[in-house]
Amino acid sequence: MVAIDNTPGAPAESPQRILLVTGLLGAGKTTALRTLEDLGWEAIDNFPIRLLDRLLETEPGQARADGGSAEANTPLAIGFDTRTRGFDPQGIIERVKSLSAQPNLSVTTLFLDCSGAELERRYNETRRRHPMSEDKPAASGIAAERDLLAPLRRWADVVISTSDFTTNDLQQAIRQQFGAISPSRTTLTISSFGFSKGTPPLADLVFDMRFLNNPHWDETLRPMTGKDQPVGDYIRNDPAFDEAFERILGLLQLLLPRFAAQGKAYVHIAFGCTGGRHRSVFMAEQIARHLRDAGFSPTLLHRNLAARGANLLEGAQAVQV
Known part of the structure; x- marks a missing residue:
């Protein structure tokens, strides 16, 4: 005893x-x-x-x-x-x-x-x-x-x-x-990035958000980021957003426990848009929040959010999307 x-x-x-x-x-x-x-x-x-x-x-x-x-x-x-x-x-x-x-x-x-x-x-x-x-x-x-x-x-x-x-x-x-005695610890990172600066080299899963309407083309939203509510509301109003979000979230909730069961120590999920300021930032924020609610502990990073000229790149390359 x-x-x-x-x-x-x-x-x-x-x-x-x-x-x-x-x-x-x-x-x-x-x-x-x-x-x-x-x-x-x-x-x-x-x-x-x-x-x-x-x-x-x-x-x-x-x-x-x-x-x-x-x-x-x-x-x-x-x-x-x-x-x-x-x-x-x-x-x-x-x-x-x-x-x-x-x-x-x-x-x-x-x-x-x-x-x-x-x-x-x-x-x-x-x-x-x-x-x-x-x-x-x-x-x-x-x-x-x-x-x-x-x-x-x-x-x-x-x-x-x-x-x-x-x-x-x-x-x-x-x-x-x-494993139940000392559970496997998978370090989960969720990030946003701009394709204009290249894809993160060590990302395990990359989701391209350029299919969503671009807030850059709204002059009032252009100076803002995906962390601001008006930008989020704009992206949510895209007819494709709800279904895409639910499917991506469901896929991650399926895959993450299996990665952990396989002993994968690090998982990096990256969301990209053209400049890395609006769509990718909003999606990364929302996915991270929902995964926390589901019991995961992600670290959230925004690679290009503070980069100078990112807003210009949104407009310069959006015609190619």
């Missing part, structure tokens, strides 16, 4: 989440740890298990040996395998049992398995020698390693077989199994 501080106003502390990642060499431990790191875990590979107690003695926020500080309740993933110094499966199990009994820790063991034939194929592709095969074929080393790891496989809380997995398949499996 987790100890609860009954002091008024004091939040109850959740246990430190620890994930031990092990398995057969070549089964995907490095990929798993990198994926966990992308999910917000602090990942350590090839850590000597005999030092595990000392590592976990570090209080949240206390300085670590590397000069950093361990943030409170940041989940910690620790990778080890048969190459780790002092590797002893039974000893590791006893140590994990002891740690699991501590109320301030929540310890899970992940074992990555793989068929012998697939591991042989991977070793042949990489031309690497299995550490336990010595001067024998890789199959001998794989069999010896499997026997050594058998107690850990039986003990593990989660076993993932990567025999038929691509790297992306394993990443997906790790996200599905452990």
